[in-house]
Amino acid sequence: MTPQPGSAGDVLTLISAGSATTRSDLARLTGLARSTISQRVDALIERGLVEETESGESTGGRPPRQLRLHTEDHAFAGVDLGATHCRVALMDISGNVLAECEDSLLIGEGPEKVLAHVDERLDQLLGRAGRPRKALRAVGIGVPGPVEFATGRPNNPPIMPGWNDYPIPDYFEGVEVLVDNDVNVMALGEHRGAFSGAKHLLFVKVGTGIGCGIMAEGKLHRGAQGSAGDIGHIRVSGHEDAGCRCGNSACLEAVAGGAAIARRLTELGLPAESGADVVALVQAGNTQALRLVREAGRLIGEVLASLVNFFNPEVIVIGGALSRVHEHLLAGIRETVYRRSLPLATHHLSITPSRTGINAAALGAGILAIEHYLSPDNINRIVNA
Amino acid sequence: MTPQPGSAGDVLTLISAGSATTRSDLARLTGLARSTISQRVDALIERGLVEETESGESTGGRPPRQLRLHTEDHAFAGVDLGATHCRVALMDISGNVLAECEDSLLIGEGPEKVLAHVDERLDQLLGRAGRPRKALRAVGIGVPGPVEFATGRPNNPPIMPGWNDYPIPDYFEGVEVLVDNDVNVMALGEHRGAFSGAKHLLFVKVGTGIGCGIMAEGKLHRGAQGSAGDIGHIRVSGHEDAGCRCGNSACLEAVAGGAAIARRLTELGLPAESGADVVALVQAGNTQALRLVREAGRLIGEVLASLVNFFNPEVIVIGGALSRVHEHLLAGIRETVYRRSLPLATHHLSITPSRTGINAAALGAGILAIEHYLSPDNINRIVNA
DNA sequence: GCGCTTTGTTCGATTTTCGGCGGAAGTTGG
């Protein structure tokens, strides 16, 4: 029922996390006998999950044979569906990108059209990487709206017309599909990529809207209805006049989101439509745009200050379109957070820009798929089959 | 190293959680053979952790022997240290209160004096319950300030002079001591008591100050520095004039805490010093006090609305001194939360008053101690010793 | 009373794990 500790799955987890690269490491970490570990590793090699590489450095005796994930026979995909784009990354089992692509694609076209496009791209990327379709073990998809994670159905998403309650995984046959909110997969990717040491992390996406992915105890916190992290509609003080598409006013998103900044620039006589336009203006050195971005940072910082007191994360990562001008955004955020949060909570807090950049969501979605496949339960199932 | 699944500890966990009351249940839940389960149960009975009661209902065959925690040989204590009081509850292993007491005690007297008092009370309660000192397996202590949970040392607590970095567990000999923030143990107690079905719960204590305990995935979220849940110093809009003891202004606690309400009542010519005075005035039907409590509820609701969007809990429990007038407080909180949070997050959200009342902290601290003792790792250690 | 069902124990069989041994494969020092 429950998996054995030191089971094949646990052993593989240690290998994949990089905690152990040799049989000796595994024996030390699990507490099992060396012979038992050898047996486990043999089973994993047999199943094509692990491979041996050249011997490593000797520490005075026979050098240990290095172990690593066998990257040839499996493939995973991460899909980033945005309001107007689609990115797909094909990855091997250790998270390396084999091939990727990016298209304009309107999510409003509805699930059938969009998913057909994704499916086509998957085949193309598999072809480019020279792997057969059946090598594809799992696909992660990040979508711009709330999702019931267990079933992969969007839950009243505001900007995905036609997708409500659509069972996305059912569209794909013969492959496991995991669907999550885009900020969640971005948080996951960022955590596993650059901040795996942090137990508690917030990933804040500042684009057209504003959202937040939450890592608690190293795992995604999705909340009771899967709507956790929806910080775009938290109220900020002093902006009661700013109406929001959600029906309320003074929402963070309505005053500090990319769309809001663009609108205010337009009012100032600087035509801008989207977050990208704002970024362009800032990069062109426009001081009005710069000022507004910094001011947006302060407003976001005000909300984050509350969340820092509440959640006490170790790291806050700022991503999304506007993070391309992160110096200015971060300046505003840091200024406010460090002023308004408690010293105990901010003392070891670091606020940094995203390291994964434009591909954050696709990579994170791929990692979601890989981690699902590598979960001890699943591996034990495969090995004992 | 890692405990076996279906180990004695896991078996005991199932029994203590009430998930299994017979050997058959255990076999079904763990997937182990009946004979293996019998062996485990025998070991647990041998160690005095489990006992058999009368046979249960037959379902057409031989009636199963019921199993339950053996409540005689162990005792646990929960201690609630407040700014001006000390409550101690002595409990058996299944969480029933054997004896309890309450005193006035100034925490400012310093750790030695206060802990000596606690130790004395422990002996008294053990005497009353007729259990020897060595029956006491673990003690949980809730203190009014941040604590480094792993070491049991208060971390710059604002209202505990002389306690900073004091290693509380070292004061007690021969018994394990766990120290946590008071709101954390209250959240734990409330969750285990009345809302064990909820995965994500917030416990909000509204007393002199305002704090929040966070249960995520059924476990306490303490944050990176153990300061999570410190919502008393989140800024609320429109009260820039209200200075707070933390040095900032417009903190939630400075405008909606019991002390703040009392001060405003005093300004209105109604002498009040503490949250208790406010409660008394409300209970006496004073409309000014009632209005201020309701207004405080709105302000707290404003902050909670943000946290609901961010954290998406299933339940918010309101406790602390002011919850004794919870109708008025809750009205204000509900009004604001349901207006300012997203529908998806509030749809299944319930906001309710505490069920454990005045003893919440002592009971929660006791549960902290019991759960520590009953943790699979610890039980396996005991059984295999 | 007698068959049926479910529970719990006993005990030999099976599977899993351990740990010692020896060979493999390197380093170090003379």
Add this chain to the structure above:
DNA sequence: CCAACTTCCGCCGAAAATCGAACAAAGCGC
């Protein structure tokens, strides 16, 4: 270059854990 030493790894018998079949116990229904 060789001998001594260290570490790694597979092999295999011993030990331990677990299983499962058989049987006894205990109630129900007819």
